[in-house]
Amino acid sequence: MKGWRGLAVGAAALAVAVAGCGTSTDKGSGNSGEPKTLTVWLMDGSAPTALTEALHKEFQDSNPGVTVKYDVQKWNGIQEKLTTALTSNNPPDVIELGNTQTAKFAAEETLLDLSGDVSNLNGDQWLSGLKDSLTWDGKQYGLPFYAANRTVIYRTDLFKAAGIENAPKSRDEWIAAIEKLKAANAADPEFQALYLPGQSWYALLSFIWDEGGDVAKAQGSAWAGALNTPEAKAGVDFYKKLVDTSATKAPKDADEATPQQYEVFAKGKTAMMIGLPWELGSAVKADPTLKDKTAAFPIPSKTAGKTAPVFLGGSNLAIPAGSKNQDLAKAYLKLLSSKKYQDMLAEGGAVPGTSKDTAKLATNSIGKALADSAPNGKVTPTTPSWAAVEAGQNPLKDMLTAYLTGAKSLDQATADANAALSKTLGG
Template sequence: MKGWRGLAVGAAALSVAVAGCGTSSDNAGGDPGAPKTLTVWLMDGSAPTTLTDALNKEFQDSNPGVTVKYEVQKWNGIQEKLTTALTSNNPPDVIELGNTQTAKFAAEETLYDLSGDVNDLNGDQWLGGLKDSLTWDGKQYGMPFYAANRTVIYRTDLFEAAGIASAPTSRDEWVAAIEKLKAANAADPDFQPLYLPGQSWYSLLSFIWDEGGDVAKPQGSAWAGALDTPQAKAGVEFYKKLVDVSGTKAPKDADEATPQQMEVFGTGKVGMMIGLPWELAGAVKANPDLESKTAAFPIPSKTAGKAAPVFLGGSNLAIPAGSQNPDLAKAYLKLLSGKKYQDMLAEGGSVPGTSTDTQKLATNPLGKALAESAPNGKVTPTTPAWAAVEAGQNPLKDMLTAYLTGAKPLDQATSDANASLSKTLAG
């Protein structure tokens, strides 16, 4: 998953000339004391300009003769652009990439091995799930930048009117809240206590992980599907329970982007959605009245009082293997990994990737829910083959639609999806 503010999963192809990749150094192979340029690529919307302006100025002031060439990239087409840049003679020196993209480029040996620099990059503060996304063949190929995860975004006024005194802290309480919302708004045929699209597979991951299952497991040097295990099936069953009890009108053959669930939530006819911070922001932008009427709670676990594991979508930072200024690039990452800039990320609404201190994030109900969920976060299998799962005919989406529509019983739906997933992961 790419940066959560853009969160367009999968990118359209974009042809990029090598000449557009930029030059990493004005003094390649020359006098080490001569002026140098450090080229940094960060993604559109990833970091506020207040952070990047301060970071680049501090770095330049601390490194006389070095100029930071800061370039903002678009998510659309970035995988193709990175592929071109990383195989050129003059790649950038620091790049941001989605945490599901990292394994692909690490396996292609186009990223710098930072295994020996983890301590300098505050590795003891890295979120566990994000660290996993940086690991390939036992080595570390970057550092976490930021993340966001899904929470249950809800209408506080509707909860109050339905007699729901507090946010649910277990699955049972969550189901009970759905039923209370449905009863309190029974006179409105357009009302949905929970909007849940049939193919919201990132939400499904939470339920599978909460049951102790997984979508895939390592099998030797490869990965194989694990969707046919009892634990994974239990997660799929709970997903269907939410769909059935809520009576959601969301399509069973589409995900949260078709239609955009934030637009549906913005109509005011929805009590809850499982969403990301930017989706709440989009709903409030469309319907400003919602700003004072919304809050969030972590996706509840089946174990009362605990949050379910969540998918950590976000970005990593890496150094291209062909960088002509790797030491400067490491120093840049070290500065960014410090508390000062991690706090600035948190203040901007992101889960900081290299700081376990979430105090700056937990200053509002949404940030508090993010902070409570993030330490229990996970990522999808760290294999280059996973990109084909998301970009192609996603077996998890097909499985959900088949089961929710009754086209296949649970055992067949999970078995078929598992076979398809294993085939894709095998390459």
């Protein structure tokens, strides 16, 4: 996952990282004092410069003769570049992967199995959802780097004017807040209590998971759709309730990127959007006055006082199976997984990957919302086939549009999407 940084409202810009191509020839028996090069690829916008500079200085000081070759990669085309690099005779030593990409490379046996190193990499501090994204065939193929999740970003001034004193802590309170906002702004035909596009399927995941459902389930070594269950249908139905109650003007046949929902939010006629930190940062950049009148709360659960499960998008770090500096790469990951550097990630606005201590993150409203909801986070199915779901004609998007527009009933929309999911995942 990319593009979630740029947080305003009292937090520094967030970061993402990817690893790169190695140039040394030693097989990785540790550092014997000989000159070696450890190549690290981190993604553009991932790790704050202050973090990488401190990390690489400390690592090189602790490993005389070792030079860290730090290469920053672009997200565009990275999957193809990694595919080529990982199958070469001289792959990178440490790489960053989107957490939905990890299963693909693990299944291709191009990543090093780190199951025996988990405890040495602060494994007891990993969030369960992030650990799941690293698991393939019962083995661990890396460590979580960072994550971010969606929260409800809202206008504090509009809430106050509508008589809403506290952020909603249940679905019922959320619906009640929408009704109050609509009533208080009834004279403005352009007003939207909640901007919710018809195909925001990442937000849909929260409602399905909150009902106890899922989009797909493992059946042995294969996966099949699970959208035809009563729980999944209840999640889809609540999505429609939000759309209908809010009377959102968002298109029912597009997602949050068409148009960019932060652009709509920045126009000042929208009270809420379900978004990522970078979207709030972009809205504030477009209208700096929003900085002092925006805040966030976790997506509420149907159970009062609880947060709904959220999709944890972010990155993992892994060691290519062909790295010639595997022991050094493990030492690098061990240092990066320490509290010192995880705190630096949190200070930058990210959910730290290998530390459950989010005190450095929860220093502002959106950081606190991220910290409060992350422990209840999950990831999409950990199968290489999932990439085809997102890259192709996403059945979840088609299902939402069909149901929201009335083209299909709930039963028919979920049944058709379920069949399409099963076909893609089974392939």
